[in-house]
Every structure is written in structure tokens, then in C-alpha cells.
Amino acid sequence: MQTEYIDLKNVIDEEKLREAAIAIKNGDLVLFPTETVYGLGANGLDEDAVKKIYKAKGRASDNPLILHIAKIEMIDILVENINEIEHKLIENFWPGPLTIIFKRKPIVPDIITAGLDTVAIRMPKNIIARKLIEYSGKPIAAPSANISGKPSGTLLKDIKEEFEGKVRYMIDGGKVDIGLESTVVRVINNKVHILRPGRITKENIESIGYEVVIEKQILGEYDGKEKVLSPGIKYKHYAPDTKTVLVYSKENEKMVSKIKELALEKKAVILCRSENQSQYRDIETLNMGESLEEISSNIFMLLRKADKLEKELILIEGVEEEGLGLAIMNRLIRASGHNYIKL
Numbered sequence: 001m002q003t004e005y006i007d008l009k010n011v012i013d014e015e016k017l018r019e020a021a022i023a024i025k026n027g028d029l030v031l032f033p034t035e036t037v038y039g040l041g042a043n044g045l046d047e048d049a050v051k052k053i054y055k056a057k058g059r060a061s062d063n064p065l066i067l068h069i070a071k072i073e074m075i076d077i078l079v080e081n082i083n084e085i086e087h088k089l090i091e092n093f094w095p096g097p098l099t100i101i102f103k104r105k106p107i108v109p110d111i112i113t114a115g116l117d118t119v120a121i122r123m124p125k126n127i128i129a130r131k132l133i134e135y136s137g138k139p140i141a142a143p144s145a146n147i148s149g150k151p152s153g154t155l156l157k158d159i160k161e162e163f164e165g166k167v168r169y170m171i172d173g174g175k176v177d178i179g180l181e182s183t184v185v186r187v188i189n190n191k192v193h194i195l196r197p198g199r200i201t202k203e204n205i206e207s208i209g210y211e212v213v214i215e216k217q218i219l220g221e222y223d224g225k226e227k228v229l230s231p232g233i234k235y236k237h238y239a240p241d242t243k244t245v246l247v248y249s250k251e252n253e254k255m256v257s258k259i260k261e262l263a264l265e266k267k268a269v270i271l272c273r274s275e276n277q278s279q280y281r282d283i284e285t286l287n288m289g290e291s292l293e294e295i296s297s298n299i300f301m302l303l304r305k306a307d308k309l310e311k312e313l314i315l316i317e318g319v320e321e322e323g324l325g326l327a328i329m330n331r332l333i334r335a336s337g338h339n340y341i342k343l
């Protein structure tokens, strides 16, 4: 398939966007930006179109997809009923980086939900994503745009090669804002369970008055036996090919010395905060930034960059598992294949 590239980095070309929306309607794949990460989109009500997503990504068929909507009215055809807490979550956090799991209606194809009786829905904030959905008139199924197991795409240039010839259009919207996939939640017995942490934090949800439960697999290892609320947890994700080790200590000096020690034995590159960069003198470093927001927007791009350097080892400085730090550590622990040294 011939892939056409649409550059909307600086201005939105309405005509081109409508062409891409027609491709969605016709059952083709379109790669597009959202505020979290790039998505690999297809008409979520067209089973054959959705099959192409699984094929292009090499994704396991028991890992369900998120349906993206542009207007709240779109939700009524997809979900059974919305309770008060779900209404409040929608009111407070949509459009934005929050995915909510609802009881699904029969119109949602099994291939979207991997046979579950629930469906994941999100209303993105990114204007290109919103218009693409609106112009197509369909809920768009879209996983993160990356080959399964690899870091999600936060810049089109990082994923262009992976999907060249597999999608009808690639829409370039520049570097995404957030850089981590949406927070995935499900309301169970009046509590909000976080199945995947993201930019909407536990603290954000508590601030609107609800009790939040963080699923324990988020920072731990999946043992292959336990029942999981979110099938995505079972799979390897975000991982570079190079061996990767994550190190964290509340005491910065302790973390830095451990990383230096590990870097002695092998040809290494270090992903570190700007404030620590000068401490690693002779070792190559990549700057993750200062604030948690900066770090979250940079990590997937830097994991890809580090992998290309062909070192023997990628070493990463961890952050405190609080607020947005929880989502960052969830991705980093998985990126390192659970090679996590906590001091």
C-alpha cells in the first residue's frame, strides 16, 4: 500500500484531514497524533479494518483496543449505562488523557474488546485527533503506534519506518504533549481502579472526591497466573533491544554512584535528569529533563534513541513513584524488563 504523508505540524489542512477521515471510513489505517502518544487508527465498528491494526502492530489478539470518540453523544451507541462516578470522571477529565472502561453494547465488535463484556473509551484533546474522528463519523480504534513490545511513538519520525506501506496516511502533528499513554480506569463498587497509570494521576482523581485503588501489577511483575483487569499488563512493552537497567534511590548521590559503578563494566549510555548530567563525566548521557512532565514527554523518544547507539547497556535514573512519577516508573520498569535496582 502506498502511504501518504500529511504534514499538519504547523497548520491544519482541512482538506487533507477530510481525505484521511474518508480513508478511515473506507476501512484503511491512518496513523495520527493524540496528546498522549501517536495512535494507529481504524474504523472501530469495522471488524476487517480493526484486523489490520492487529496485523500491522503484531499485537496479541487477546489485548483489547480503545475506542476514541470526538463528541459525548457518540458514547451512547457504544456503552450500556453510565453511572454517576463515570459521569463525574467524564465531566472532569474529558477531553483528555483518561480512558474509561464501560460495559459494552453489542454493536462493539468482539475484536475490539478481545471478547470481554467491557469496552475502553477515550475522548482525546488533540485537535487533529478530534477532527479526524469527527469527519469520519466513526469511533476510531487506536492502540499506541508502535510495533508490539516497542516504545510508543511520540514523534512521527520514530515510527515512520515501522509503518511505511502498512497505513494509508501518516499524519504528522509534531512531538506529542504528554508522551505517555492515557490513564486507564474502571469503576468497581464505587471505587476508581487505575489499571494503567498516566497523566491523570491518583491524586487528580482523589481531588474530585473518589477513592482510588491502584492495581498492584502496575509496579510489580506479572506472574502469568493472576487474573488481570487490563490484559495489556501481561505483555512485554516499551523495551529497547539493548539490555536496560533502572536504578532508583531517594538519595540522589546513592543512585548516581550505583549507576557509575554499573557503567564501569560495560559500554553504557545513561538516561538522566539534567541536574545529574555533569556527574557522569566520561559516560555518554541523554538528558531526560528536569520536571516529571518533561521526563514523561521525553522517555519513549530517548529509549529509542539510546537503543540506536548500539551500546551494551542502557542505564536509567528512576523517579519517586508519586503523582506522574507512578506512570513514569510503570513504563520504565517494563522497559527494563524488571531489571530494577531500588536502593
Ligand code: TXA
Binding pocket: 034, 036, 037, 038, 039, 040, 063, 064, 065, 066, 099, 101, 113, 116, 118, 119, 120, 122, 142, 143, 144, 145, 180, 181, 182, 183, 184, 195, 196, 229, 230, 231, 232, 233
Ligand atoms: O493514550 C492512549 O491510550 C493511546 C492513544 C493512541 O490514545 N492508546 C493506547 O492504546 O495506549 P493501547 O492499545 O496501546 O493500550 C490500551 C490499553 C491496553 O493495556 C489494554 O489492555 C487496555 O487498554 N484495555 C483496552 N480495552 C480494555 C478493556 N475492555 N478492559 C481492560 N483493559 C482494556
Ligand code: MG
Binding pocket: 143, 144, 152, 181
Ligand atoms: Mg501500547
